[in-house]
Amino acid sequence: MGVTGGKALRLRVERMAYGADAIARTDDGETVFVSGGVPGDLVDARVTQDAGTFLRARVESVLEPSPDRVRPACPLAGACGGCPWASLSRPLQLSSKRASVVDSLVRIGRFDPDEAEGLVAPCEAPSAPWGYRNKIELAFARNGRRSIIGMHGTDGTSVVKVPKCPLLSGKNQALVKSVSGALTYLANSDRLSFERIGLRVSERTGDVEVALWTRPEAFPRARAAKIVGDAVKATSVVRVMTKGASKARKIAGLEVLSGKGHWKEWIGGETMRVSAPSFFQVNTTGAERLQELVLEGLSPTPDDEAMDLYCGAGTFTLPLARRCGYVSAVESYGPAVRDLRRNLERAGIGNADPIGGDAGLEFPDTDADVIVVDPPRAGLAADVVQKLSAQPARAIAYVSCDPATLARDLARFRAEGAFRPLSVTPVDLFPQTFHVETVCLLSRKDK
Structure with a gap:
């Protein structure tokens, strides 16, 4: 069990798992979770882990692309972890999500398969496939004296610098670069660290909020407000302080650095303050x-x-x-x-x-x-x-x-x-x- 020597496999991808990976089977019937695969693909893949009851592998080349394989709208989709299904057509994404719900009812809820199929409706798609998000979170890492702000990588540990995020609405995508640049400068010049950076936007109200998540320690409030304010026309810049272990952190305080100190969205005929x-x-x-x-x-x-x-x-x-x-x-x-x-x-x-x-x-x-x-x-x-x-x-x-x-x-x-x-x-x-x-x-x- 564990990482293997990297055995090469030729696989026909069958379906998506409830996760980033697709599922295929070896000629011997062994289950393989395939990173980078799309159902219908014929791929050459290399094993990255033998877990005993299943294998994990990464696609090295696509020999026969699936009809449902599409070119991602984001060129960084293979490196950034925010869009693991970006290579799947929208109809396949929707059918795969419905299938995961049916599968859970059968495997975990012990529903009869026919009953589960009858209960679960087709997956609805109320929003556009890109530009739908009102919030993203940026990750922070430090490499020696250099700070890196970007999105979590597909490996779960790296941070990938991104110039924009197509998941945000068109006019807000470039905010990622502006916020990242301003906070990278602040972190490098003042030797600061962030747990993460939240960016909330609303096309309906026009609100833009930048939230700096930090430990409750000395912090250049006025300087941070000015640097972020010079880079982004934010309606709110706040600092959220947390304490405790990483998996059980609690809010220790909230400071308003500039603006309203909250974000507003219009939904269902109501204006909500968050x-x-x-x-x-x-x-x-x-x-x-x-x-x-x-x-x-x-x-x-x-x-x-x-x-x-x-x-x-x-x-x-x-x-x-x-x-x-x-x-x-x-x-x-x-x-x-x-x-x-x-x-x-x-x-x-x-x-x-x-x-x-x-x-x-x-x-x-x-x-x-x-x-x-x-x-x-x-x-x-x-x-x-x-x-x-x-x-x-x-x-x-x-x-x-x-x-x-x-x-x-x-x-x-x-x-x-x-x-x-x-x-x-x-x-x-x-x-x-x-x-x-x-x-x-x-x-x-x-x-």
């Missing part, structure tokens, strides 16, 4: 489609009481409150709770209760008619599934960013016996990547 640490979907057009699917599925009425768990800054809370009698909204992340309260106040909404805390510990003491859950990648805790199953609600809309944890949680709902899935709709919020968002509608069995 602080740099808070989560917001990177695809605004796609997020609006999620809202539509949730509201269409739940059909909320003015007499309904709603529950919104893992609600963030209010993407679903606000439209629910416009349609329901009352909404209990639970969010554990402090910055997002503060953003939610501001967004409700700004919108003049008084029939929603923002609750800060863990969804299991702060589960609302109420009987909901309709429920939305939008958990992080880890999905729902087992006790939350139990508490949701005890609710008298007629329907639950489960918004998921990970097919594996969705499948696991649907199996838990089935074991509880109160709710059954009616439909699972994949939505392509992340073109050029393997990631897929889903909206699953569950109904009470007695309804």
Whole structure:
């Protein structure tokens, strides 16, 4: 087991995995995860790892290109890790994402294959395939006395300098070069380090925010604000300070270096204010489609009481409150709770209760008619599934960013016996990547 001597293989690529790689099989039937392959390709590849039960290999040459192989819109797609599926046609990306959802339901959720096929709708594509993102994050590295700011490389460790990012809208793509250049100068001249740099843009409101993520240590605030301000017409430049181990870092503070100190986006008829640490979907057009699917599925009425768990800054809370009698909204992340309260106040909404805390510990003491859950990648805790199953609600809309944890949680709902899935709709919020968002509608069995 481990890295091998680099055996050469000739492979016909079969399908995409839920990840950056494609899947092929050797003549002996051994599974190979192929980096750089597109389903339908005939390739010469070289083994990079023998993991015992499978191999990993990298394409060295494409002998017969697949009809679904396309030229990436970004020339750095093979080096930068932001677009691992950029060589796949859009129809193949969509069908592969749907297939990954079906596969997860079967393998992890133990659904019958025919049942899973019937539940999962075709993958929707609400946004353009490029220029759809409102946010990117730049990585920082230091090579001796020289700083490097760019995108994470495909190897997961290197940092690749990029002049622009085609995932951002056309007029904002060049901001990457401007921000990288300004902060590289700042880091080199002042011997600074960054954990990462966040760049948020909105074509709808015109807002541009640059967020500098650092440790809570001495920092040239005024100088940083001036250098970034000279390079970019930002409406907000902030510093987010974190502490703790890399996998469990917590926000230690937020400093406004210049501008408003927050970013605004217009979505679904509402203007939402979002602080740099808070989560917001990177695809605004796609997020609006999620809202539509949730509201269409739940059909909320003015007499309904709603529950919104893992609600963030209010993407679903606000439209629910416009349609329901009352909404209990639970969010554990402090910055997002503060953003939610501001967004409700700004919108003049008084029939929603923002609750800060863990969804299991702060589960609302109420009987909901309709429920939305939008958990992080880890999905729902087992006790939350139990508490949701005890609710008298007629329907639950489960918004998921990970097919594996969705499948696991649907199996838990089935074991509880109160709710059954009616439909699972994949939505392509992340073109050029393997990631897929889903909206699953569950109904009470007695309804």
